[in-house]
Amino acid sequence: MMAWLQMWTIAITALSVSLAVSDSHFPLVEAEQRGEVEIVKKETHHVLFRQKRDWIWNSLYVEEEKPAPIPYKIGKLKSSQRVDVKSFKIEGEGANTIFQVDMKGDLFVSRSLDREEKNAYHLTATMFDGNNQLIEDSGEFVVQVTDINDNTPVFPKTYNGSIMERSTIGTKVIEVRATDADDPTTANGELKYSLIQDRAISPFEIHSTTGVISCKTNTLDRETQSRFVVVVKAQDMRGMASGSTSTTSVTISITDANDNYASFTRRIYELQVPEDHKLNEKIGTLELEDRDEIQNKEPTFTILNENSKMFNIELSPNKDGNLMLKQALDYETKSIYTVTVQVRETLRFPADNKNSAVTTAQVNIKVLDVDEAPLFSQPIYTFNVMEERTVNNIGSVKAQDPDRANKTIRYSILDKDCPIGIHPFTGQLSTQRMLDRELEATHMFQVKAQEEPSGLESFVKVNIIVQDVNDNKPELNVDEIFVCENDRTNTVIGTLRATDKDDQLASFTFSLANDNSNFSIRDYGNSTADIMVKQGPFNLDDPKDYSLDVRISDGGSPLQASITKLAIKSCRCDARRIPTQCKASARRMGVSVHALIAILLCILTILVIVILFVMRKRYQKDSLVSMKNSGEIHEQLVTYDEEGGGEMDTNGYDVSILSSACHDGSLLRHPDHQHPSLYAMVQKPPPHHHLAPPTACKGDMAVMIEVKKDEADHDRDGFPYDTLHVYGYEGPESLAESLSSLGTSSTGSNLDYDFLNDWGPRFRTLAELYGVDGPEYYHQY
Helix, strand or coil: CHHHHHHHHHHHHHHHHHHHHHHCCCCHHHHHCCCHHHHHHHHCCCCCCCCHHHEEECCCEEECCCCCCCCEEEEEEEECCCCCCEEEEEEECCECCCEEECCCCEEEECCCCCCCCCCEEEEEEEEEECCCCEEEEEEEEEEEEECCCCCCCECCCCEEEEEECCCCCCCEEEECCCECCCCCCCHHHCCEEEEECCCCCCCEEECCCCCEEEECCCCCCCCCCCEEEEEEEEECHHHCCCCCEEEEEEEEEEECCCCCCCEECCCEEEEEEECCCCCCCEEEEECEECCCCHHHCCEEEEECCHHHHCEEEEECCCCCEEEEECCCCCCCCCCEEEEEEEEEECCCCCCCCCCCCCCEEEEEEEEECCCCCCEECCCEEEEEEECCCCCCCCEECCEECCCCCCCCEEEEECCCCCCEEECCCCCEEEECCCCCCCCCCEEEEEEEEEECCCCCEEEEEEEEEEECCCCCCCEEECCCEEEECCCCCCCEEEEEEEECCCCCCCCCEEEECCCCCCEEEEECCCCCEEEEECCCCCCCCCCCCEEEEEEEECCCCCCCEEEEEEEEEEEEECCCCCEEEECCCCCCCCCCHHHHHHHHHHHHHHHHHHHHHHHHHHHHHHHHHHHHHHCCCCCCCCCCCCCCCHHHHHCCCCCCCHHHCCCCCCCCCCCCCCCCCCCCCCCCCCCCCCCCCCCCCCCHHHHHHHHHHHHHHCCCCCCCCCCCCCCCCCCCCCCCCCCCCCCCCCCCCCCCCHHHHHHCHHHHHHHHHCCCCCCCCCCCC
16 A cells, blocks of 8 residues: 555656646756756656657768769658657767758758768767657767779889799799778779789789789899899779779899809919919919809819929909919929819809800919028037037038029028037038036027028027036035934944036945044945944043045046045934034134135225325326426416406405405404405595505515415315415505495595506596596606
8 A cells, every 4th residue: 555655656746847847848858967857757758769769760871072062962860750840950970061951851961071081970860849849869870981993002112022043933022012092891992913014024923912923933043134123013993994003113133042153264374483482372363253143152173283282272352263382482493383273163053154164274383583592401400519528520500502503601600609610611510618518508509501702691590419428526415414422333423415417327435535533434335325433432522523534436437536524513412312412613714716806806996096096196296396396377367358347356256365364464364353344445535634655564465375375285175277366465565555446435525536647557547437637647667
């Protein structure tokens, strides 16, 4: 009962909503977008718009590129709903622009369409009644643009292919492809390929569907034709004559294969080579002609006759044959060689030039005469020489001129300090001084052989091996030997051994050179011996030193022997014969011969230096005495042709030396004595006062000069020749006193230069400079 009441309530509510919407006069499409309430209203309407089966569509197609000066009809929109007054509305791609619909539902196209631009248009249609109420809900439909053959095939790129010559039939060269913008599902877009044949028969063919170009012959020859150009045609409409076509050119290159024999360019080659040609170097080139490319040239050369030992052929970078020298040539022995050379090549295919290739050639080689250096009979010479002997004929070095001229050979040794000499014409070697194997066991030097008078030269090494002679005395080789105080008779206190500088195997024997009361030697015959106590006792406090003279013989030929004094220390030992205290033995100080010579040379050098020094001093003293007696005076003169500048003239000399003379005539300076200035100021005498002329200090200048001379004679650091000493002491006899302007006033108001008139003509210029009126005449001095 409750369920029925609920259903009744819902029905009444839906009917009231439906009536309210009908009165509003809005399309149902807008009501459908407002919410769930409006949807319920639409569903309760008496027209069910979701029933798509009410639309009745015609097939809608439009032919592309069809002109449309005025819109033309392509179909009609129909519905099973029967309404007297109705209208249609379309939406979607091209709606109301490209496609238009009238009140009857007729669909029109207003312009030309291009299928390649767009092949289908998706639209929706809606139908309304006279009250603009939706009768038929939106229904989708598609307008198809039908294709026409309005596009030609296009090749997107240029094609180039290659194939090796002599390829088999059916070998693929390249695949070409063309495109067509028309519908590929129709004949408009289906392409067929073919080759446009020219007058010549093409060795290639193309698959009509795939566009694969392949070879239809196995006789392609790059040397005959290395490139082909084929024209490929693509045609739509399945290749029918009415179809559109397009062409492209395909370049096919024929790659090389080794299918030609290498051939000599000449049958006879003439070559010349000097006889001093270096081994393994090229004599000449045997050119080959091969129509194949260089990377496919694989020639092999063979020398057919016995000259293969003298010559060899190697491949050049251009795959030609370089004739190489294997053995040295000699014009005097053989001057012409005839060589037969054959060339072969392994091919993958039968050769095109099998009958025309020149595979065998004759090479005539002419050897040219060259002035050659002397040739030694051996590459190196070795001789043996006994040491400590003068040998006049060690052996001979032989060289000869290989040329037909056979010039005389002169021999020489380059090393000036070589102890071996050589005869200049025979090459016989001899010793210039005795050789010592212990100093140098092998002598190596070079001998030069030169053609007379100053021709070519060559060199050879000579080894001189010095043979050993038993010329060295054996030397004792023993450790420090000591004897204990408690050693008994026959106690072994040391073992003797010896060495020998000679190379011979020595058998040393040991014995006492002098009888010894304390010790004896036992020789074992194996180059060793023991020192044994013969008689004791021994005492550490005994001042006597023990020793014995050991004679050593080497047993060689000639026999060499030596005597060595062996010192034996006396020690105090423990029970195991280990020394605890030994007597200090007297040390012998010795100086070698070389050290003694060095000392003597040093002493001699010192003596020579002392003698030279003494002679130099004596010579200097004698020179000074002779110069003093001769009265010669060497002066340093300063000449000038202008008036003096006062003290400026004395800058080059040390004038302080002569300033030691006192004004009163004394020669020594005293710290408590006040000295006058170096230059006396010339003062004008005061008026109405007569000054007596100063008295001269008689002889003070002469005494000063004598003292200075004596000091110079005894000065060891002075110059060994006369020098000019400038003295600043003028003496008290000068009436004018000092001419120096030092300490004078620049005004000169208190100065009197009238005395310059009394000095003679030489001082006239000086008097005029100082404005002094001179007398009418001058006194002559």
